[in-house]
Amino acid sequence: xxxxxxxxxxxxxxxxxxxxxxxxxxxxxxxxxxxxxxxxxxxxxxxxxxxxxxxxxxxxxxxxxxxxxxxxxxxxxxxxxxxxxxxxxxxxxxxxxxxxxxxxxxxxxxxx
Amino acid sequence: xxxxxxxxxxxxxxxxxxxxxxxxxxxxxxxxxxxxxxxxxxxxxxxxxxxxxxxxxxxxxxxxxxxxxxxxxxxxxxxxxxxxxxxxxxxxxxxxxxxxxxxxxxxxx
Numbered sequence: 661x662x663x664x665x666x667x668x669x670x671x672x673x674x675x676x677x678x679x680x681x682x683x684x685x686x687x688x689x690x691x692x693x694x695x696x697x698x699x700x701x702x703x704x705x706x707x708x709x710x711x712x713x714x715x716x717x718x719x720x721x722x723x724x725x726x727x728x729x730x731x732x733x734x735x736x737x738x739x740x741x742x743x744x745x746x747x748x749x750x751x752x753x754x755x756x757x758x759x760x761x762x763x764x765x766x767x768x769x770x771x772x
Numbered sequence: 773x774x775x776x777x778x779x780x781x782x783x784x785x786x787x788x789x790x791x792x793x794x795x796x797x798x799x800x801x802x803x804x805x806x807x808x809x810x811x812x813x814x815x816x817x818x819x820x821x822x823x824x825x826x827x828x829x830x831x832x833x834x835x836x837x838x839x840x841x842x843x844x845x846x847x848x849x850x851x852x853x854x855x856x857x858x859x860x861x862x863x864x865x866x867x868x869x870x871x872x873x874x875x876x877x878x879x880x881x
Contacts, residue, residue: 715865716866762806763814
């Protein structure tokens with residue numbers, strides 16, 4: 661069964677460094693999403709992407725964040741200059757129709 | 773902005789018990805999702821509802837659109853059902869999900 665994959669599973673970085681989190685959505689899906697979950701807190705929406713552009717973004721998704729779909733299969737989230745408070749689990753999700761979403765296993769980002 | 777409230781926050785029950793988890797939301801939606809998150813962190817979609825009731829194995833989900841309320845029931849609960857159950861809502865399309873805080877369920881043998 662097709663699934664969403666994410667790499668790496670765990671990323672440790674120093675404050676101020678740039679990180680790129682990678683996702684491979686399910687191949688015939690058209691909608692792509694990034695979410696984050698700070699340890700012990702609820703999952704929060706960051707951004708959605710459709711038709712090669714950002715569709716919606718939350719107030720969390722500031723100028724430090726960007727998303728790309730560079731090659732028609734990967735979907736990336738870049739954090740330009742990481743802060744301690746960016747430490748979280750980051751989930752990618754995809755959807756064919758914009759209804760049911762399929763989640764990847766997550767990338768645990770630790771900023772030291 | 774939609775507010776999603778779940779109850780209870782924590783639930784411990786004995787194997788075989790009937791479990792109910794509740795979810796309420798504040799603004800009209802296109803769909804409500806029930807998700808399961810295991811200790812490793814991965815999220816699995818259990819149900820997506822826009823009306824009525826759905827059943828999958830021992831899991832049943834219902835939604836009352838007028839009352840903005842949904843319930844997730846687990847019949848004949850088993851220790852492997854132990855997980856965090858999360859309610860989330862959306863307007864559909866590119867709209868991201870708005871999540872509740874989750875219900876941490878422990879089923880003891």
